[in-house]
Amino acid sequence: MTEQKLNTGIISIEDFPQGCPLPYSVLDTTHINAAYPEQKLEIRGGGYGSDAAAHPSNATQFYVLTDRGPNADFDGIAGKGKQFLVPDYTPSIGLFELHADGKIIKVKEILLKDSNGNPISGLPNPKAFGGTNEVPYDINGQPMTVNPDLPFDEVTNPVKSDINGLDPEGLAALKDGSFWISDEYGPHLVHYDADGVEIARINPFA
Numbered sequence: 001m002t003e004q005k006l007n008t009g010i011i012s013i014e015d016f017p018q019g020c021p022l023p024y025s026v027l028d029t030t031h032i033n034a035a036y037p038e039q040k041l042e043i044r045g046g047g048y049g050s051d052a053a054a055h056p057s058n059a060t061q062f063y064v065l066t067d068r069g070p071n072a073d074f075d076g077i078a079g080k081g082k083q084f085l086v087p088d089y090t091p092s093i094g095l096f097e098l099h100a101d102g103k104i105i106k107v108k109e110i111l112l113k114d115s116n117g118n119p120i121s122g123l124p125n126p127k128a129f130g131g132t133n134e135v136p137y138d139i140n141g142q143p144m145t146v147n148p149d150l151p152f153d154e155v156t157n158p159v160k161s162d163i164n165g166l167d168p169e170g171l172a173a174l175k176d177g178s179f180w181i182s183d184e185y186g187p188h189l190v191h192y193d194a195d196g197v198e199i200a201r202i203n204p205f206a
Contacts, residue, residue, distance in 0.1 A: 027070075027086070034083065034141025035074055041139070043070050043085045048094050051171040053179075061097045061107065065171040065181065068122025078143040078152060078159060081135030082124075087144060090119040091168050093179060093196065110196040112181075114164040117197055123162040129205050130185040132167075135159055164198070166190065 025045040033041040048064035055061035069089030071082040093110040112120050123144070124134045136144040136159055143152040144160040151157065170182035177194035189202040 031139050034076075034137070034139070035072065041072075041085070043139075045070075050168050053171045053173040055095075056173055056175045060099075061095060063171060063173050063179070064094045064096060065168050066091050066094070067169075068165075068167040071122075074137045074141060076135070076137050076141055076143065078135045078137075078154075081137055083137045083139060083141065084123060084144065085139050087121070087123070087136075087138065089122050091122055091166050093171065093192075110192075110194075112166060112168075112192060113195075113197045115198045120164040120166055120198075121162045122167060123160065123165040124167075125165055125185045126161045126163055129163055129203065130165075131187065131205070132185055136161070 024047070026042060027045045028043040029040055031041045031043075033039040048066050050065040050067045052062055052064045055063065068091055070085040072085065074081055074083045090111045092112060095107040095110070097105050097107050099105060114120055123136050124130060124132060127133050138144050145152050145157045146160050147157050148160075152159065165185065166181070166188070167184040168181050169184050172180040174180070178199065179192045179194075179196075181190050181192065182188070183190060186203050186205060191199040191201070193199055
């Protein structure tokens with residue numbers, strides 16, 4: 001058998017473009033970056049990026065899903081976690097429509113709500129209800145607490161959580177107008193009606 005020699009030399013290297021920049025709005029630049037105090041913190045208002053799903057009955061429309069809102073890795077006095085830069089942010093579903101001229105128009109936004117119709121947040125779930133155990137920090141790098149007017153204390157004033165909080169990652173749109181959303185906190189699978197109100201939640205910790 002004749003031994004073949006492989007040519008392992010590099011012929012050429014080509015730099016492929018990594019997509020194109022997408023527009024965003026700057027919400028705030030007035031705060032010091034708690035993780036890097038020599039820098040100002042730029043809080044950006046982005047868009048939808050967690051997932052997308054085709055409209056089940058309208059070929060020109062599709063749904064897209066936000067994440068849990070602007071956040072940044074942070075290691076503070078209560079341990080490793082995330083800074084929630086817009087703590088009252090509510091994850092949502094956007095309905096978009098593709099027009100014949102190529103334009104994509106936002107038709108409506110569906111805010112996600114708990115079973116009582118109250119908007120949810122992107123804050124972590126309680127430890128017994130979610131698997132990440134992330135500590136939420138505010139924009140100044142302080143733990144977000146149950147009573148925001150008092151300092152953090154593990155017993156008397158623990159970190160704030162949201163039992164309905166969601167870190168959305170996956171989306172399915174059903175013919176009846178409802179949605180299933182997968183979440184990275186629990187993880188959970190949550191069923192929402194057409195108005196974004198929670199119908200049911202599948203949670204391995206429940």
